[in-house]
Every structure is written in structure tokens, then in C-alpha cells.
Amino acid sequence: MSSAGRDPDDTTRDEWIARFLDECGEQGDITAFLARHPDAPPSLAATLSSVARLGAAFPTPQPTPTTLGDWQLHEELGRGGTLRPVLDDLIAHAPDDRVLGALTRARRKLKE
Numbered sequence: 001m002s003s004a005g006r007d008p009d010d011t012t013r014d015e016w017i018a019r020f021l022d023e024c025g026e027q028g029d030i031t032a033f034l035a036r037h038p039d040a041p042p043s044l045a046a047t048l049s050s051v052a053r054l055g056a057a058f059p060t061p062q063p064t065p066t067t068l069g070d071w072q073l074h075e076e077l078g079r080g081g082t083l084r085p086v087l088d089d090l091i092a093h094a095p096d097d098r099v100l101g102a103l104t105r106a107r108r109k110l111k112e
Contacts, residue, residue, distance in 0.1 A: 016044050017051055026055030046095030053090055084110055 024033050030048045034040055066073055087107045094100035 012041065013044070013047060016040060017047065020048055020051070027052055043095065047099070050090065050093075050095055050099055053086075053093075 019037075020028060020030075020033055024030075030045060030052065033048070034045060084107070087103055087110070091100060091103045091107060094103055
């Protein structure tokens with residue numbers, strides 16, 4: 001969907017999330033951020049909590065070393081395996097229907 005057709009509340013929410021991430025990072029202090037920004041919408045706390053949980057579920061991957069002792073590594077075959085339980089937890093605590101829908105779609109894609 002083009003940005004012209006977006007709900008203004010979505011744009012405002014996205015701007016607040018970007019501001020939080022710029023100021024605090026993915027695991028920042030939500031309470032302190034909201035205290036510094038009393039003009040933030042009341043629903044932002046729940047949204048930022050979901051963002052923090054997603055950030056914890058999808059950490060920035062570390063580069064794969066190319067050697068391990070005498071062995072040369074050509075590719076990474078897999079990583080993790082905890083995504084499904086994390087998504088289940090996020091779905092159970094989704095702050096609104098929009099977030100719930102996105103998480104449910106992501107969960108279904110894991111089953112494919």
C-alpha cells in the first residue's frame with residue numbers, strides 16, 4: 001500500500017517507533033522514553049513493548065567465521081530454532097488486532 005493510502009495513526013505510530021529506536025535501540029528503556037515524551041500516544045507503551053520483544057526474537061546476526069581451527073567453513077546451515085515459541089508468546093500478548101494479524105501471518109508462514 002502506498003504511503004498516501006495509509007492511516008495517519010499508522011504513520012504517527014511508525015514515526016514514534018523510529019524515534020524510540022533512534023534514541024534507545026531495540027532493548028531501550030520504554031518507561032524512561034515515555035517519561036521524556038509526555039506527548040506520545042497512550043497506546044505507544046504496548047507497541048514499543050512488542051517492538052522490544054521482536055528485537056529480542058530477531059537479534060542482529062553475527063558474521064559467520066570462515067575458519068574453525070583447521071576447518072574451513074563454506075556456509076551456515078542453520079541458526080536458532082526458537083522462533084515458533086517466541087511468536088506464540090507474542091501472539092498471546094499482542095497489543096492490538098493489527099499486530100495480532102501480522103504475527104499470526106508470520107506464524108503461518110513458518111508452517112509452510
